[in-house]
Amino acid sequence: MLLAICPALTHGWAMTPISQNPALAALLILVASAILAGTTLLAKALGTDVLGPALNPMQISHGRFLFAFLVIVTTVGILRPRLGRVHWGLHVGRTSFGWLGITLMFASVAFIPIADATAISFLNPVFAMVLAIPLLKEGVGPWRWMAAIVALIGALVLLRPTPASFQPAALLALTAAAVIGMELIFIKKLSGREIPIQILLINNAMGLTIATVAVSFVFQMPTPQQWAALAAIGVLMACAQACFVNGMARADASFVAPISYATLIFAALYDFAVFQVVPDSVSMIGSAIILTGGLILVWREARQRQALSR
Template identity: 30%
Template structure:
């Protein structure tokens, strides 16, 4: 179906929901590996499969050399490293934690974006957005309940994933107006391929048939999600598409319950609700205060 045949705003939002459903399914595939492969090896194969999206990401006037030909190499490097660190951390978080709990920590991303926009971009942040930051961290405390339950590497990895994603988002804000879409996308796959490729040299384990099937689902679904998200933001303002990301939490609860028998207790549900509310409020305030996605489309 031609995405422009229907109401563009409605179609773009629907494509956004489809994209984040694909991302959630991708995460379920990598969680199904259950740590049978090192996280960096899973990321390597996932990122390599992510290259399959390049022909669809590439614009009509883009050149293949623009995958690596960048106007802001420092920012490209930042996004590449952040993409690699964030991807590895995400695999560790999903392997070690229930899906909903992992997403709750990863959804700290907009909160970290607000903090980094002050530190890095010197943006003015009013009391409303700071209130959302405080509420987000209160939500995390409710979810984690430090002192009342054991915390592990998965919780740290989830927070690192959110921070790495925020660093990448800030770099995207600065580099976006100067780079082609194919260049911006390539940083998120080439960085993980190079870094995890080096890490694999010390202890490479060739995946078995079942593992390869799960890796295919992980990588190809993520590539499909990137293409769907690109189509969504081509026809609909990205600020309308961005909130659809929070539908991943519904998928996380459903997939976690059906596939992995995850349990969601009331304190965790309350904490997740606080985090989601703070994140959505931050998106709304970002639109009113900075309007940055009028200049930069999501990738």
């Protein structure tokens, strides 16, 4: 199934050698950004009454894991990659935080503009950076701290911390970013130890198990349109992961990382096209500040890699 949706993209999942191709990498990351923004759009439609009675975020998360797992297990059956040792503890940690993060993210987009939730989600690397200090014993220099502070100021702007404009639901997106930042720590520990397709397979299998238990308390029968949207979220998420993994494999991270910020543009366009939501000045300023912090971090990492390679 995934082979038909994203042809020639699954090779990178098995860690086979891939030639550098910055132009293709940029295209793949751009496609992944458009797809990821599309999943939040579908989540918003499911969390409101657009496609029928609003679904609980845990049910939306369950649909995401269910259909993504079906896509990935089908791909594994076709490719038959050589699977290696499984680091179960790391997988349990990564999947638990991943499930909670995506559930909180889906909950937030039902109440705030998709662009705002997407911008706040870009704090993931900032939280991961801070958490890496005690958990991975990594050193953080002044430029990284500057990037983190700038990004957090942008998040504060988006939260609109005044009695008249404060958006409590934005705290859901902020918490999601922090939780997914913790997931990134586990992903970093897994990277290099297992092949990408094995990580995705186990992650989605565990995520489906957790989501199935959680959804049993809130399940309601979806409408046909909601079933289609749930299936689309899962399939698109798997496809976006394939695009992103292969894009990262074809160019330096410092080159492709800024391109992923296009997700914010797609999110704003989708929100306007479907829900007629126009970003206000506060949203644009807050998003711009967060992106500035992210770009400072990307620039600094690129400079450090260049210095080490000399």
